Amino acid sequence: MKHWLTAILPNRIGGQILLLVVVSVLLTQALNFGILFVSDQGRREELQLRTGFGTFISGVRLVAAAPENQWPTIEQVVKQTPPDIGFAVTKAPPGDAQAPPGGPNPPPEGGPGGPPPDGADKGPPPDDGGGPPPPLGFLSRDLGPKFLVSDTPAGEAADGRDLREIIVQTPNGAHVMATLPLPNPPPRSVIPAWSIFTFALVFLPLIFFWAAWGLSRQLNKFARAAEGFSLEGDHQQLPETGPEEIARLARALNRMRERIMGLLSDRTRMLSAIGHDLRTPITRLRLRAEFIEDEHTRLDILKDLDRMNRMVNSALTYIRDGRDTEKEVPVDLPALLRTVSDNFTDVGEHVTYEGAEHLNVKARPDMLVRAVENLVENALKYGSQAVVRSGRQDGERVYIEVEDDGSGIAEDKRQAMMEPFVRGDAARSSAAGGFGLGLSITASIARSHGGDLVLSTGKMGGLLARLVLPANEDAPRQAAQ
Amino acid sequence: MTTPHILIVEDDKDIGLLVAKYLKANEMRVSIAENGRAMDRILADTRISLIVLDRMLPGEDGLSICRRLRASSDIPIIILTAQGDEVERIIGLEMGADDYLGKPFNPRELLARIRAVLRRRDDARSNSAAPKRSYKFAGWSLDGTMRRLYDPSGTRVELTGAEFEMLLVFCERPGRTLSRDQIIDLTQGREASPSERSVDILISRLRRKLERDPKDPELLQTIRSSGYLFSPEVVAE
Numbered sequence: 001m002k003h004w005l006t007a008i009l010p011n012r013i014g015g016q017i018l019l020l021v022v023v024s025v026l027l028t029q030a031l032n033f034g035i036l037f038v039s040d041q042g043r044r045e046e047l048q049l050r051t052g053f054g055t056f057i058s059g060v061r062l063v064a065a066a067p068e069n070q071w072p073t074i075e076q077v078v079k080q081t082p083p084d085i086g087f088a089v090t091k092a093p094p095g096d097a098q099a100p101p102g103g104p105n106p107p108p109e110g111g112p113g114g115p116p117p118d119g120a121d122k123g124p125p126p127d128d129g130g131g132p133p134p135p136l137g138f139l140s141r142d143l144g145p146k147f148l149v150s151d152t153p154a155g156e157a158a159d160g161r162d163l164r165e166i167i168v169q170t171p172n173g174a175h176v177m178a179t180l181p182l183p184n185p186p187p188r189s190v191i192p193a194w195s196i197f198t199f200a201l202v203f204l205p206l207i208f209f210w211a212a213w214g215l216s217r218q219l220n221k222f223a224r225a226a227e228g229f230s231l232e233g234d235h236q237q238l239p240e241t242g243p244e245e246i247a248r249l250a251r252a253l254n255r256m257r258e259r260i261m262g263l264l265s266d267r268t269r270m271l272s273a274i275g276h277d278l279r280t281p282i283t284r285l286r287l288r289a290e291f292i293e294d295e296h297t298r299l300d301i302l303k304d305l306d307r308m309n310r311m312v313n314s315a316l317t318y319i320r321d322g323r324d325t326e327k328e329v330p331v332d333l334p335a336l337l338r339t340v341s342d343n344f345t346d347v348g349e350h351v352t353y354e355g356a357e358h359l360n361v362k363a364r365p366d367m368l369v370r371a372v373e374n375l376v377e378n379a380l381k382y383g384s385q386a387v388v389r390s391g392r393q394d395g396e397r398v399y400i401e402v403e404d405d406g407s408g409i410a411e412d413k414r415q416a417m418m419e420p421f422v423r424g425d426a427a428r429s430s431a432a433g434g435f436g437l438g439l440s441i442t443a444s445i446a447r448s449h450g451g452d453l454v455l456s457t458g459k460m461g462g463l464l465a466r467l468v469l470p471a472n473e474d475a476p477r478q479a480a481q
Numbered sequence: 482m483t484t485p486h487i488l489i490v491e492d493d494k495d496i497g498l499l500v501a502k503y504l505k506a507n508e509m510r511v512s513i514a515e516n517g518r519a520m521d522r523i524l525a526d527t528r529i530s531l532i533v534l535d536r537m538l539p540g541e542d543g544l545s546i547c548r549r550l551r552a553s554s555d556i557p558i559i560i561l562t563a564q565g566d567e568v569e570r571i572i573g574l575e576m577g578a579d580d581y582l583g584k585p586f587n588p589r590e591l592l593a594r595i596r597a598v599l600r601r602r603d604d605a606r607s608n609s610a611a612p613k614r615s616y617k618f619a620g621w622s623l624d625g626t627m628r629r630l631y632d633p634s635g636t637r638v639e640l641t642g643a644e645f646e647m648l649l650v651f652c653e654r655p656g657r658t659l660s661r662d663q664i665i666d667l668t669q670g671r672e673a674s675p676s677e678r679s680v681d682i683l684i685s686r687l688r689r690k691l692e693r694d695p696k697d698p699e700l701l702q703t704i705r706s707s708g709y710l711f712s713p714e715v716v717a718e
Contacts, residue, residue, distance in 0.1 A: 283493075283585035284493070286585045287499035287500060290503055290589075331636060335638040335640075335690045338690070346641065
């Protein structure tokens with residue numbers, strides 16, 4: 001089904017849109033014709049009805065033009081002509097008030113051809129019979145002012161229309177009678193136009209919306225693919241199908257992705273080669289330093305070596321983070337945060353934890369430890385103490401906060417601080433150490449957990465780094481014990 | 482105890498010599514091999530107490546040497562590898578290494594690890610049982626290989642190195658009252674050896690993570706004027 005569809009569909013978006021327009025125009029036209037056909041039925045009925053009137057009118061004219069002795073013949077002929085309209089001709093009673101004012105004037109032989117009598121200027125027929133109601137107005141119009149038309153109700157026709165007994169007094173003194181149904185008001189041409197308009201207004205947008213949706217769905221897929229592009233795991237190739245332009249775009253995106261992956265892996269290889277190569281000399285120096293007699297010098301060298309090692313590690317960590325394969329497991333968040341802050345406390349730093357006692361979340365604990373360590377290291381770089389907090393932000397999220405008493409980061413620089421290789425203060429950073437990777441590693445770890453890192457100013461005036469993570473809670477820990 | 486004889490398998494000459502120098506200064510006999518074949522020659526005619534094995538070696542690499550050694554002997558092995566690489570550590574320990582140390586390392590820590598591994602071996606030999614590395618108590622489980630602790634619901638509870646070592650000491654000796662001095666002695670040479678005062682700090686930290694009510698401890702009990710007692714039944718695996 002789909003196969004032959006794709007076979008006949010044009011290959012390019014332009015062609016597809018053109019096809020769509022043609023198809024929808026055809027559809028509109030078809031509907032138009034359909035409506036016309038339906039309304040045509042009505043018009044034909046109307047025509048038939050008018051034919052009934054037509055017979056009557058011809059009869060009336062014939063009677064008006066014929067001498068009295070031929071009236072019965074005419075009556076006979078008309079009666080035999082379908083439809084049956086109850087045609088009858090009688091002589092108008094003499095002295096009828098309805099006699100035309102030009103009464104003394106015998107009707108001219110030429111009837112219709114004769115010059116109109118002076119009564120021509122007379123207004124509409126007299127009101128004795130209530131006058132023909134507007135639906136029958138056309139009778140007077142068709143016959144002319146010399147004919148007096150009157151009608152009375154005569155029940156209902158089989159199709160529900162009002163029947164009228166119509167009497168026309170001809171100028172030559174005949175009463176022509178017939179029973180005819182009132183014509184329906186002519187079908188309103190407004191109805192088909194309205195439905196065509198509705199169709200155009202409702203269905204055409206729907207069709208085009210469907211088409212645009214199809215197109216934008218593809219484009220959105222690309223946008224999502226580009227958005228979600230990262231070093232994580234194996235990336236899926238975009239399907240190179242659909243209209244030619246879309247397929248070409250997919251191919252281009254796929255190739256671009258491969259090139260980026262290539263560049264990134266080159267960078268990764270280089271950085272990790274540097275990192276690993278640096279480790280050997282650092283290891284040697286670390287060992288040599290043990291044999292330095294002068295305690296002071298030895299400790300200074302060891303401190304520098306530690307700093308170098310941390311920098312190398314942070315670079316290697318940064319490279320590795322995108323590809324970390326650590327699995328999400330249930331973690332006791334406060335225990336993790338206490339562990340991090342205790343590790344700092346044990347080497348003489350002022351780091352305290354406050355907040356929840358137990359809070360289970362699903363997370364990658366090693367990455368999370370690294371994220372918080374980075375925040376604390378950063379805090380201690382610019383301040384003298386750090387406070388770590390955690391708690392529930394709302395039903396679905398938990399937060400981790402690390403606050404220091406340093407000078408904070410200006411608001412306009414905060415976003416930049418989360419980019420790799422950006423440092424808070426270029427002048428100070430050489431003393432503080434680091435490649436400027438700490439916050440960007442933390443931010444990327446937060447994102448990989450489906451969370452976010454937000455920097456602001458804390459109550460102590462320093463930087464307040466807030467890591468918000470989805471809770472993904474399991475059963476509460478206490479219940480399990 | 483006789484002087485232990487340590488064999489260092491390390492391709493970087495300087496590192497090998499420096500480690501040797503440091504260990505010799507700390508009363509150990511040391512031999513150096515630059516690769517697997519040199520190691521085999523030394524092992525053939527020398528009684529070696531422990532091997533310090535570099536993970537990255539030309540030719541046969543550290544992991545495969547480790548596996549090969551494990552197939553034929555239970556000689557203690559400490560692997561030196563790139564720092565902070567969890568996967569390396571797991572692979573190393575699964576290959577049968579007794580411990581793991583990341584480069585660059587503090588030589589003091591290497592010395593401490595060597596001593597700890599040797600002592601553990603001695604303990605195990607006298608108990609005629611292989612050293613246990615994993616323990617279960619009161620629903621909790623302590624994974625010595627991965628250095629991880631899980632609560633009864635399976636939630637991972639992070640420990641500092643010192644907390645882990647102390648909990649390991651308690652798990653190895655359940656139901657025994659340990660004095661502060663004993664605890665210091667038993668954890669000595671491990672990653673972070675505590676002072677007498679810090680024993681109390683470590684205990685209170687552990688209680689915070691383990692106990693339902695840290696103020697009324699059930700697992701880590703204080704035995705007045707003598708020390709601490711780990712009360713739950715411990716199953717070694």
